[in-house]
Every structure is written in C-alpha cells, then in structure tokens.
Amino acid sequence: MRVGAAILDLVRADGTARIFIVGTGKNVGKTVTMRAVYEAACDAGLRVGLMSIGRDGEAVDVSDATPKPRLRFRPGTVIATARNVLPRFPALEMLGLSSLATAAGTIVYARVAQSAFYELVGPPTASGVREAAAVLSEHTDLTIVDGAVDRLAAVAGGGDDSSIVVASGAAAGGTVREAVDGVRALVERLRIERFDPAAEAVRIDGALTPAMAARLIAQHEQRQIVVRDPTQIALTGKAASHAFSRLRLRCERPLRVVAATVASISQQHSFEPRELARAVVDATGLPTFDVYVGERAR
Amino acid sequence: MKTHGLLDASGAGALEFAWLIDATAPVSEYGAHIFAGLQPYRPGEESFAHARAHRIASTAAHLDTPKLDALRDVMRNMPDANGAIALASMGESLGDVAFLELQRFCDAVVRVDALTAGVAGIEPVANVATRNVARELERGRTGKFAFYLSDAFDPSLQTARTRLAAATAEFDAVRGRAVEAIARQLGRDDISGEEFIVMRTDLPATLPLGVRVLREAATYVLCALEFDEATQAALQRRDAAADAVAAAEEAVRVHLSGIVRSHAAGLDAAATALGELDVLVAAARFTSSYGCTVARIVAEPTLAFTSGRFLPLARELETQGRTFTPIDVTLHDVAVLTGPNMGGKSVCLRTCGFIALCAAFGLPVPATTAQSGLFDEIGWLGIGSDAERPGGLLSSFAKEVVRLRELLERATGRLFVLVDEFARTTTPHEGKALIVALLEVLRDRGACGLIATHLAGVANAAGVRHFAVRGLRGISQAPPTGDLQAALTALAASMDYTIALVSDDGAARSDALALAALLGLDAGLIASAYEHLK
Numbered sequence: 001m002r003v004g005a006a007i008l009d010l011v012r013a014d015g016t017a018r019i020f021i022v023g024t025g026k027n028v029g030k031t032v033t034m035r036a037v038y039e040a041a042c043d044a045g046l047r048v049g050l051m052s053i054g055r056d057g058e059a060v061d062v063s064d065a066t067p068k069p070r071l072r073f074r075p076g077t078v079i080a081t082a083r084n085v086l087p088r089f090p091a092l093e094m095l096g097l098s099s100l101a102t103a104a105g106t107i108v109y110a111r112v113a114q115s116a117f118y119e120l121v122g123p124p125t126a127s128g129v130r131e132a133a134a135v136l137s138e139h140t141d142l143t144i145v146d147g148a149v150d151r152l153a154a155v156a157g158g159g160d161d162s163s164i165v166v167a168s169g170a171a172a173g174g175t176v177r178e179a180v181d182g183v184r185a186l187v188e189r190l191r192i193e194r195f196d197p198a199a200e201a202v203r204i205d206g207a208l209t210p211a212m213a214a215r216l217i218a219q220h221e222q223r224q225i226v227v228r229d230p231t232q233i234a235l236t237g238k239a240a241s242h243a244f245s246r247l248r249l250r251c252e253r254p255l256r257v258v259a260a261t262v263a264s265i266s267q268q269h270s271f272e273p274r275e276l277a278r279a280v281v282d283a284t285g286l287p288t289f290d291v292y293v294g295e296r297a298r
Numbered sequence: 299m300k301t302h303g304l305l306d307a308s309g310a311g312a313l314e315f316a317w318l319i320d321a322t323a324p325v326s327e328y329g330a331h332i333f334a335g336l337q338p339y340r341p342g343e344e345s346f347a348h349a350r351a352h353r354i355a356s357t358a359a360h361l362d363t364p365k366l367d368a369l370r371d372v373m374r375n376m377p378d379a380n381g382a383i384a385l386a387s388m389g390e391s392l393g394d395v396a397f398l399e400l401q402r403f404c405d406a407v408v409r410v411d412a413l414t415a416g417v418a419g420i421e422p423v424a425n426v427a428t429r430n431v432a433r434e435l436e437r438g439r440t441g442k443f444a445f446y447l448s449d450a451f452d453p454s455l456q457t458a459r460t461r462l463a464a465a466t467a468e469f470d471a472v473r474g475r476a477v478e479a480i481a482r483q484l485g486r487d488d489i490s491g492e493e494f495i496v497m498r499t500d501l502p503a504t505l506p507l508g509v510r511v512l513r514e515a516a517t518y519v520l521c522a523l524e525f526d527e528a529t530q531a532a533l534q535r536r537d538a539a540a541d542a543v544a545a546a547e548e549a550v551r552v553h554l555s556g557i558v559r560s561h562a563a564g565l566d567a568a569a570t571a572l573g574e575l576d577v578l579v580a581a582a583r584f585t586s587s588y589g590c591t592v593a594r595i596v597a598e599p600t601l602a603f604t605s606g607r608f609l610p611l612a613r614e615l616e617t618q619g620r621t622f623t624p625i626d627v628t629l630h631d632v633a634v635l636t637g638p639n640m641g642g643k644s645v646c647l648r649t650c651g652f653i654a655l656c657a658a659f660g661l662p663v664p665a666t667t668a669q670s671g672l673f674d675e676i677g678w679l680g681i682g683s684d685a686e687r688p689g690g691l692l693s694s695f696a697k698e699v700v701r702l703r704e705l706l707e708r709a710t711g712r713l714f715v716l717v718d719e720f721a722r723t724t725t726p727h728e729g730k731a732l733i734v735a736l737l738e739v740l741r742d743r744g745a746c747g748l749i750a751t752h753l754a755g756v757a758n759a760a761g762v763r764h765f766a767v768r769g770l771r772g773i774s775q776a777p778p779t780g781d782l783q784a785a786l787t788a789l790a791a792s793m794d795y796t797i798a799l800v801s802d803d804g805a806a807r808s809d810a811l812a813l814a815a816l817l818g819l820d821a822g823l824i825a826s827a828y829e830h831l832k
Contacts, residue, residue, distance in 0.1 A: 001487055002487050002488050003490075004490065032491055035490065035491065036490050036491070039490060069491065069492065070492075083393075083395045086393070086394075086395065088393065088544070088547075088548070089540070089543065089544035089547055089548075090540070090543060090544070090547070091394055091446065091447035091547050092394065092446075093440055093444055093445070093446040094394050094395055094397070094398040094444060094445045094446065095441075095443075095444045096443070096444070097377050097395070097398065097399065097402070108395050108398075111444075113446065114459070114462065114463075114466075114543070115466060264495070265493075265495070265513070265520055270513070270515060270520075272515075272516075272517050272518075273495055273497070273517070273518055274497070274517070290495070291490075291491070292491070292493065292494055292495040292520075293494075293495045293496075293497060293518075294486050294487065294488070294489070294490075294494065
C-alpha cells in the first residue's frame with residue numbers, strides 16, 4: 001500500500017489543512033513519515049507547504065552525527081526555513097521574509113522552482129512555529145510540520161485546522177514495551193477530551209505538573225481536571241499513565257490525532273516490525289502504519 | 299537617544315526618560331540606528347534645537363495621523379537591507395534573499411515618497427541608486443512582492459534550465475521505471491525512501507536486481523535501492539545540466555551584485571534618509587498624539603510654559619479615567635515651591651524637568667506655549683531619586699547630602715536643578731538653613747530651577763521668588779466606606795493643582811490634618827491634632 005496516501009486520506013477525511021508530525025523521540029521516523037505524506041499530497045495535486053520544528057533534511061544529524069533522511073522537494077512546494085541553509089543552487093522563488101530568528105538566520109518563505117534537496121530549520125519558539133505555519137497556509141492547500149515531542153506547545157496553536165500524526169519506533173525504547181509505553185502515554189495525552197461544561201471542574205492555569213497531579217490523586221479528586229490544551233499536561237511515561245488512570249483529565253481545546261507510524265529499525269537495535277505495529281494499534285487504537293514495510297497494521 | 303550627561307540615573311528615573319524614548323522611538327532598523335545616536339543639544343546650539351522642533355511640528359501639521367501611521371507601517375515592515383548593501387560593496391555575490399530585501403527596500407522607498415509627496419521640508423528618499431537597482435531587480439519580480447532569479451535576467455539561464463528540465467525528466471523516468479519494476483517484483487505498491495523493509499513472508503526466491511541488503515533479521519530484510527547503469531548515466535547527465543544552471547544563475551547573481559555595488563553609496567544615502575525620516579515621523583506622531591508645541595529656545599537659562607503637562611502621569615491618569623491639570627510656570631533663576639501634601643509639588647518639578655528635557659532634544663514640548671533655555675545638566679535631588687533607596691549605612695538625610703555634593707561638584711556648566719523636599723528628615727530649623735544656603739549657591743552659579751519644600755520663610759530668607767500650589771478649595775468629608783480610591787477621587791476634585799507666584803512667605807499650608815482626615819485617620823486623633831495647632 002501507499003502509506004503516505006493512506007495517511008493523507010485520513011487527514012483529508014478529518015477536514016484539516018495542516019498536519020503536525022510529532023514523535024516520541026529522535027530517529028523514530030518523523031521525517032520519513034513527512035516525506036511519504038508529502039509525496040502523496042504532491043501526487044494528489046495539492047500545493048504543499050513544509051516546515052520543521054527543529055532541523056531536518058541535512059545529510060548527517062549535527063547533534064549526534066547519525067545519518068538522516070534527505071528531503072527532496074518538487075517544484076511548487078513552499079518551505080519555511082532559515083536563510084543560511086537555503087542552497088545557492090537551484091534558485092528558489094523568494095516569497096517572504098520574517099523576523100523569526102534561528103541560529104541559522106531568520107526564517108524566510110520560498111517556493112521551490114527546481115527539484116533538489118533542501119534543509120528545513122524551524123523557529124525556536126511555539127509562537128514562531130504557529131506564525132510560520134500560518135504564512136505557509138496562505139500559499140498552500142496543505143501544510144506539513146515535522147515536529148518534536150518536546151516542542152508540543154507549537155501543536156496547540158494548530159487548533160481545529162490541524163491533524164496530528166504520531167511517529168514512534170525502536171529508537172525510543174530498549175524494548176517493544178518501552179517504545180509502546182511511550183507512544184501510549186503521548187497519544188493519551190494528546191487525545192484528552194473536551195471538558196463537560198455542565199460538570200464540576202478544577203481548572204489548571206498553566207501546566208499540570210507531576211507535583212500537582214500527585215496532589216490531586218492523593219486528594220482522590222473526582223472532578224474534571226481541565227487544562228487549556230493537551231500540551232499543558234507536563235507528564236510523560238509511567239507518571240502520565242498513572243495520572244490518566246486516576247484523574248479525569250480534560251481540556252478546553254482538544255487536538256486531533258489521526259494516525260500513528262512506526263519505524264522498527266534504529267541505529268542501536270531493531271524490533272520485529274509487525275509485532276511493534278500491532279502493539280501500537282493495541283495501545284492507541286489509532287490507524288498505524290509502518291512506513292518502512294509499506295503497510296497498515298492489522 | 300541617550301542623555302550624554304544631561305541626566306543622571308536618578309533624574310532619568312524621576313523624569314521618566316525611558317517613557318520619552320518609547321514615545322518617540324522609530325520603527326525601522328534604519329531609524330533605530332539614527333535614534334541611538336541622538337544627543338541633547340547643549341547651550342549654544344539653540345538654533346539647531348529650535349529648527350529640529352520646528353521641522354517635527356511642521357511634519358505633524360502636514361501629515362495627518364492616518365498618514366503618519368501609514369508611513370510607520372511601511373517603515374516597520376521594511377527589511378534591513380544594510381547587510382546586503384555592505385556585502386555587495388565589499389565584492390560579495392549576493393544571495394536571492396538579499397535581492398528580495400533590496401527589492402522590498404526599493405519598494406518601500408517608493409511608497410514612502412508617495413506618502414510624503416508635497417510635504418514641506420521632506421525631500422524624496424528615492425535617488426538614482428534606488429531607481430536603477432529597482433529597475434534591474436524588477437525582472438525578478440513574481441506576483442506583487444516575491445523575487446525569483448528568472449529567465450528574464452539572461453537568455454542563457456533559460457537555455458540551461460530547459461536542458462536541466464529535460465535531463466531531470468529523463469532521470470525521473472529511468473529511475474521511476476526501475477523502482478516500479480522492483481516494487482512489482484516485491485509485490486508492493488511503491489517504494490519510498492532510501493531504505494525499506496521486506497518481510498521474509500513477502501520475499502521472492504531471489505531479490506530483484508538493484509536491491510542491496512543492509513541488514514537481515516529473522517522475519518525481515520532491510521534493503522536499499524541501487525542505481526543501475528542506465529540510471530547512473532541519466533543521473534550524470536542531470537548533474538551536468540544542474541551544474542550548468544548553477545553557473546548561469548551565479549553569473550546573474552554576480553551581475554546584479556555588481557550593480558548593487560556600483561550604487562552602494564546611493565543606497566546607503568537612501569537608507570540613512572529613511573532612517574532620518576523614520577525618526578522624524580516618530581517625533582511627529584508624538585507631537586500630534588500629545589498636542590505638543592514648539593518651544594522658543596532661548597540663550598538664557600530660563601524655563602517658562604503655560605498649560606504644561608507631565609505626559610507619563612497624564613497618560614496614566616487617562617487610563618484611570620482621570621485628567622491631569624496643566625500648570626503654568628515661569629522660571630528665570632532658582633525659586634521656591636510650596637504647597638499642601640498631595641498638591642502636586644513633585645509633579646510640578648517633573649513637569650518642568652520633562653519640558654526642559656523635550657526642549658533639549660529638539661522635540662516639541664507638552665505645553666500650550668513654552669520658552670526654554672538649553673542646559674548642560676538637569677539635576678534631580680529628592681523624592682524618587684536613589685537618595686531615597688533604603689538600606690546601607692547612610693541615613694536618608696546623609697544620602698541626600700552625598701547626592702547634593704556630587705551634583706554640585708559635577709555640574710560645572712549650566713544647571714537646571716529640581717530639588718524635592720531636601721532636608722525634610724532633619725530638624726526644620728537646620729533644614730531651612732541648608733535650603734537657604736543651597737539657594738544662594740545655586741543663584742551665584744546662575745542656575746535655574748525649583749526647590750520644593752514645606753518649610754516656611756525659605757524664599758524670603760534666600761531672596762528668591764516663591765511659587766505655591768493653590769491647594770485645597772475646602773475639603774470634602776472622608777468617604778464613609780474608608781475606600782482609598784474614593785478618597786483620592788474626592789481629593790482630586792477638591793485640589794487646585796495650579797501654581798501661583800505668591801508674595802506671602804509665612805507659614806506654608808500643608809493641609810496635612812485635613813488630608814489625614816480624608817484618608818480615614820481616626821477622627822478623635824485628628825481633633826486632638828487640631829487642638830494642638832491652636
């Protein structure tokens with residue numbers, strides 16, 4: 001099957017025009033997923049915009065020297081990236097400037113004129129990501145944002161116009177169980193429901209921290225615990241799972257998680273691909289795709 | 299905008315210099331550069347200070363608020379092309395982002411000139427350099443605001459790109475057919491990415507040609523695609539065509555960069571002119587927003603104004619739905635100011651200082667009419683200065699004395715001095731003696747200024763003029779609720795904050811007991827205090 005097309009179908013069925021691809025860690029296949037969805041969107045005739053929350057497309061990861069997937073974009077694609085990573089050749093159509101600063105210069109907006117490899121460097125702040133994504137949306141039918149789990153705050157600004165695809169993989173855990181626990185906690189966090197305005201609630205101003213959650217659990221709090229959006233739940237792993245099982249966590253602005261992808265291979269170790277994919281389906285209930293095998297888990 | 303010794307930190311704080319900076323700050327990088335270099339005018343530069351204020355007021359008069367705001371919008375969104383101009387002037391071949399910046403810079407120049415056309419005293423910013431560079435870059439304009447190194451720049455660019463497009467199409471077709479064939483043999487719809495996994499259950503007896511095994515596991519094989527000879531040959535042709543396009547594009551960039559280099563001086567001049575205009579427009583916006591007027595800048599060390607306002611406080615009161623009472627002051631030497639508590643003595647001092655400060659920077663001042671000399675220093679001593687900070691080994695009085703000593707030692711030039719209740723924490727007898735002596739010293743030095751005090755008889759003893767806040771026009775009853783805000787509102791309604799020159803130099807009225815009553819102090823205590831006054 002064409003995994004990118006299948007994910008794109010889910011996104012379009014959701015009626016959104018922006019996809020955030022967030023991962024449970026580094027090297028879990030975010031960029032490979034983005035590339036697959038991007039190719040499918042281009043094949044479908046959509047005008048696509050691309051940006052990263054971080055840095056993508058370089059041949060080697062500048063932080064740990066591991067090889068990274070390259071990004072080859074087709075003519076017509078609009079990108080938001082730092083001016084100092086734009087290639088000299090081929091020339092791009094320069095659409096706009098911004099004051100969003102990164103270590104590689106300010107963010108600029110450009111339309112690809114000729115197929116080539118490009119690097120994406122994103123703004124360092126959540127508000128910057130939202131601003132850049134909004135500009136891309138002005139020029140395109142679909143915007144894809146390659147994200148990172150520690151930059152979740154940027155996702156919250158996507159609102160009702162954004163879908164989220166969660167990428168997970170062998171690089172995020174020493175065992176299948178560890179990797180799956182990570183993606184379960186992340187998906188649970190991202191998918192918390194909208195609060196019930198008719199029911200009693202405790203509103204949390206800002207982030208729900210582990211200390212707050214522990215206190216509420218100790219108090220046997222039965223009311224809804226309401227945060228602004230799922231990114232305000234500052235809990236991960238077992239602490240998150242524990243809090244989800246004991247507290248009625250709700251939010252004002254829910255997010256839409258439409259699919260998960262798995263990458264069963266990593267530099268350090270590999271998992272059995274279908275076992276991992278099935279475990280992610282069982283843990284999250286999401287349509288789950290293996291972008292390397294090219295199939296949907298059953 | 300820096301004080302350059304006109305104010306020390308205490309004076310800057312008391313007169314809200316930071317507020318003035320915010321209120322007059324330009325919006326562009328070009329303006330910020332010029333604004334950072336602004337200095338106060340010194341004695342002897344009266345004509346320059348007056349000319350600048352006049353130009354600002356004239357701009358404010360000729361450009362209405364929507365036009366001023368439109369100009370600021372253009373300049374706020376204008377990219378900083380200084381870097382591109384500098385790089386080109388040093389022989390660098392510019393990148394396409396730099397060309398977009400230069401194009402937008404030239405666009406901004408045109409828009410700014412359109413908005414200021416016909417305004418007296420404002421010359422067009424556009425020059426030969428901006429027009430020539432704009433004309434060259436116009437060939438790269440796409441849409442309204444975008445730039446592309448288009449084929450229009452050079453016919454060889456078009457030829458090279460056409461060849462590259464053909465070579466790319468050939469490579470994609472050859473590569474596509476190879477990948478499609480491999481995918482078919484593996485029973486997959488497609489293969490995306492450099493690496494892919496084939497499950498052993500789907501593995502044919504032999505791997506298709508062009509597939510390399512990277513890793514084998516019990517249930518799967520991790521593979522990568524290899525290029526066959528035909529694909530490699532197509533890739534080489536594509537790379538060669540790409541190199542030709544790269545060379546053609548670079549040639550255009552070098553040509554355009556040369557044009558920018560040859561016009562660097564003119565572009566710099568336009569950037570400077572834009573920066574100056576930005577600073578002018580910001581000051582004009584300040585002038586029209588706050589109803590400022592051009593002060594007559596005189597050679598003598600004097601300050602006089604009618605309906606003067608201390609703008610930072612006026613703005614703050616406005617946000618609370620209250621109004622600032624403008625005041626009139628005429629100073630041609632040092633004088634004494636007395637008045638009741640909460641009567642606005644400190645505000646009067648700050649108003650004088652703020653107006654002198656605006657005049658020093660060649661800004662129109664917040665008054666109906668004004669006349670000001672220029673000073674080497676505006677000295678502030680007293681409430682609101684760092685002499686008031688608690689802690690340390692020095693008492694409040696000792697800190698004041700140290701500050702006064704420093705001020706007198708430092709201020710060798712023309713001094714405008716504002717002293718707020720100096721020596722109020724020592725005995726009235728000695729405090730008065732000190733203030734009288736200070737007035738004599740300041741008068742001997744030819745200083746101008748105002749010394750606020752509650753002590754009686756100072757003006758007569760020093761032989762200086764005496765101003766007084768008119769004060770309470772009968773005080774209302776304390777609000778029954780004990781509400782402080784209500785008390786302040788009642789006080790404001792009862793207080794006449796205007797300043798008058800008085801001849802009576804007897805015991806200064808402080809209205810302290812009436813105020814204490816209004817602010818809710820125990821009625822019995824107040825009554826007892828009145829008894830002690832008798």
